[in-house]
Amino acid sequence: MRFVDTWTSATLLATRDLTADVREFLLRPDAPVASFAPGSHINVGVDIGGRPETRSYSLIGEADPQGLRIAVRRAPDSRGGSRYMWQLAPGARLDITLPTSQFQIDWMRPHYCLIAGGIGITPILGIAQVLARRHADFVVHYAVRSRRDAAYLRELQEMPGSRLVLHAGDEGGRLDLAAVFRELPPQAMTLFCGPMRMLDAARHAFLAAGRPLADLSYETFGSSGLLPTEPFRVRLADAGAEFVIPSDRSMLDVLNEAGHEVISDxxxxxxxVCAIDVVGIDGEIDHRDVFFSDHQKRENRKICPCVSRARGVLTVDTLHRTQAA
Ligand SMILES: Cc1cc2nc3c(=O)[nH]c(=O)nc-3n(C[C@H](O)[C@H](O)[C@H](O)COP(=O)(O)OP(=O)(O)OC[C@H]3O[C@@H](n4cnc5c(N)ncnc54)[C@H](O)[C@@H]3O)c2cc1C
Known part of the structure; x- marks a missing residue:
């Protein structure tokens, strides 16, 4: 699958702080966007240390003549995309893509279970609004560290027909995914957005509850991984070279900058598209992609160097890819 984005320009009209760490941005694209699928996101061009990069942000709510709303959580241990967004002031010009959605939603189900972890509420809110408008039967489980971290809580509480269950960690409200899935009515569709670790738990609990994965549609904001983000080393089996991948760079960027071209999309x-062969591991791989299956990740035979990282030393073979290309 190729990801072909259509870019356009937009003006930042206003910002609004929703919590201490989540800021909403109202963007007016030069060419108005009349509608988009619930749960859609846009890509935004950001500047990280002088390098142009893109970051994805989910659209809040439904299409609005005022413009497109996104909400960005300030990520403390990050490379800088969210920091870039947070320093923008009204009037700033941005490059954005047209909305696309990764959610596959069957709108004919008798019941919907929406699950959001933290900032994962952003696509879930718009989906909930559409379900509320359609008078559908749905429940929203919203897991946060504390109530004051819960962006859009009032909107969810006031949404007609919505049954909101807030799971605030500091109030002992842990989200028990096994219990949620066990009690779901048959034919329910589950829509999930949260961090990678929570998604892994959700997929396992979903299967353990005997539910078909086709009834679970999800999006993860990716890349936070299971291991801490720390430097690691990569050896190229075919070229004999070795590189240190610093905490703030991807393996893909380091290899490409050193002239060992790895194609990506x-x-x-x-x-x-960027997947390369792993031929040795002295340490552990932290697969941060959503492309490989659990089984493939356990096999550790390939890695997506755009997001995945490691602890220790990884030996990869790019020769294999060059011959195949
Ligand atoms: C479809 C989609 C929708 C999204 N919607 C939203 C949204 O609505 N709101 C929102 O706030 N975010 C959203 N995101 C996440 C967003 O795109 C950015 O990833 C986020 O803002 C963090 O960017 P950053 O550059 O600040 O952090 P990044 O550097 O991307 O860091 C993110 C996490 O990755 C880890 N990390 C740090 N350095 C590296 C590295 N070198 N390599 C790999 N991982 C590293 C860290 O643990 C960090 O917590 C979405 C992502 C996707 C894919």
Whole structure:
């Protein structure tokens, strides 16, 4: 699958702080966007240390003549995309893509279970609004560290027909995914957005509850991984070279800058175009993509260098790819 984005320009009209760490941005694209599928996101061009990069942000709510709303969580241990967004002031010009959605939603189900972890509420809110407008039967489980971290809580509480269950960690409200899935009515569709670790738990609990994965549609904001983001080393089996991948760079960028070309497309761990062969691991791989299956990740034979990282030393073979190209 190729990810072909159509870019346009937009003006930042206003910002609004929703919580201490989540800021909403109202953007007016030069060419108005009349509608988009609920749960859609746009890509935004950001500047990270002088390098142009893109970051994806989900659209808040439904299409609005005022413009497109996104909400960005300030990520403390990050490369800088969210920091770039947070320093923007009204009037700033941005490059954005037209909305696209990764959610596959069957709108004919008798019941919907929406699950959001933290900032994962952004696509879930718009989906909930559409379900509320259609008078559908749905429940929203919203897991946050604390109530004051819960962006859009009032909107969810006031939404007609919505049953909101807030799971605030500091109030002992842990989200028990196994219990949620066990009690779901048959034919329910589950829509999930949250961090990678929570998605893994959700997929396992979903299967353990005997539900078909086709009834679970999800999006993860990716790349936070299971291991801490720390430097690691990569050896090229075919070229004999070795590189240190610093915490703030991807393996893909380091290899490409050193002239060992690895082709890529989405750069978000979704398409698998950049996948390269792993021939040795002295340490552990932190697969941060959503392209490989659990089984493939356990096998550790390939890695998506755009997002995945490691602890220790990784030996990869790019010769294999060059011959195949
Ligand atoms: C479809 C989609 C929708 C999204 N919607 C939203 C949204 O609505 N709101 C929102 O706030 N975010 C959203 N995101 C996430 C967003 O695109 C950015 O990833 C986020 O703003 C963090 O960007 P950053 O550059 O600040 O952090 P990044 O550097 O991308 O860091 C993100 C996390 O990755 C880890 N990390 C740090 N350095 C590296 C590295 N070198 N390599 C790999 N991982 C690293 C860290 O643990 C960090 O917590 C969405 C992502 C996707 C794919």
């Amino acid at each position: 989405c750069r978000r761990g979704e398409c698998g």
